[in-house]
Amino acid sequence: xxxxxxxxxxxxxxxxxxxxxxxxxxxxxxxxxxxxxxxxxxxxxxxxxxxxxxxxxxxxxxxxxxxxxxxxxxxxxxxxxxxxxxxxxxxxxxxxxxxxxxxxxxxxxxxx
Amino acid sequence: xxxxxxxxxxxxxxxxxxxxxxxxxxxxxxxxxxxxxxxxxxxxxxxxxxxxxxxxxxxxxxxxxxxxxxxxxxxxxxxxxxxxxxxxxxxxxxxxxxxxxxxxxxxxxxxxxxxxxx
Numbered sequence: 172x173x174x175x176x177x178x179x180x181x182x183x184x185x186x187x188x189x190x191x192x193x194x195x196x197x198x199x200x201x202x203x204x205x206x207x208x209x210x211x212x213x214x215x216x217x218x219x220x221x222x223x224x225x226x227x228x229x230x231x232x233x234x235x236x237x238x239x240x241x242x243x244x245x246x247x248x249x250x251x252x253x254x255x256x257x258x259x260x261x262x263x264x265x266x267x268x269x270x271x272x273x274x275x276x277x278x279x280x281x282x283x
Numbered sequence: 284x285x286x287x288x289x290x291x292x293x294x295x296x297x298x299x300x301x302x303x304x305x306x307x308x309x310x311x312x313x314x315x316x317x318x319x320x321x322x323x324x325x326x327x328x329x330x331x332x333x334x335x336x337x338x339x340x341x342x343x344x345x346x347x348x349x350x351x352x353x354x355x356x357x358x359x360x361x362x363x364x365x366x367x368x369x370x371x372x373x374x375x376x377x378x379x380x381x382x383x384x385x386x387x388x389x390x391x392x393x394x395x396x397x398x399x400x401x
């Protein structure tokens with residue numbers, strides 16, 4: 172079964188500290204992985220997708236197929252990074268093409 | 284472009300009442316989705332549509348109905364609201380694009396509708 176696991180409900184770090192939000196997935200084929208972010212009182216927006224191999228707002232994420240992980244990392248956290256982060260997986264095939272399976276989310280709190 | 288819009292933004296219902304949530308997108312997207320967001324549960328897919336006139340069930344469809352009469356609109360209906368349907372509802376849309384035979388998509392989300400059922 173397809174599943175996305177974000178083991179931490181809450182992650183609290185100090186400004187300037189490194190941050191890593193964990194994401195593990197279960198999928199039998201070749202998944203497409205995404206990170207979405209939801210700032211306070213705002214809509215969800217795409218932060219990263221593994222297929223683009225990009226860095227957005229200093230965040231990076233590498234797909235590790237051996238460990239079935241897609242952890243989100245940033246070397247120096249900023250207060251404005253405080254938000255809810257969701258890891259999501261897409262199987263990208265069949266009638267449900269494009270459907271995303273979301274993890275339960277990790278709330279990142281960056282303290283001054 | 285307005286992107287994805289949702290109406291209403293807030294609503295309070297009594298148990299047994301009915302209502303319809305409207306989602307509209309002006310990006311000419313083929314796919315549209317309805318999610319509910321609950322604390323500790325993340326986002327769960329209620330129903331989705333891969334094109335005008337077609338709908339399909341998601342993970343938690345019970346108690347909800349949807350319609351996609353026009354490409355740009357996706358309606359979510361609650362025929363008889365229950366307290367368990369108290370949630371924040373998000374609509375999203377996407378236009379899957381292909382690369383090298385694979386497909387991926389970015390879903391664009393609306394601002395959400397906060398529904399309370401008493």
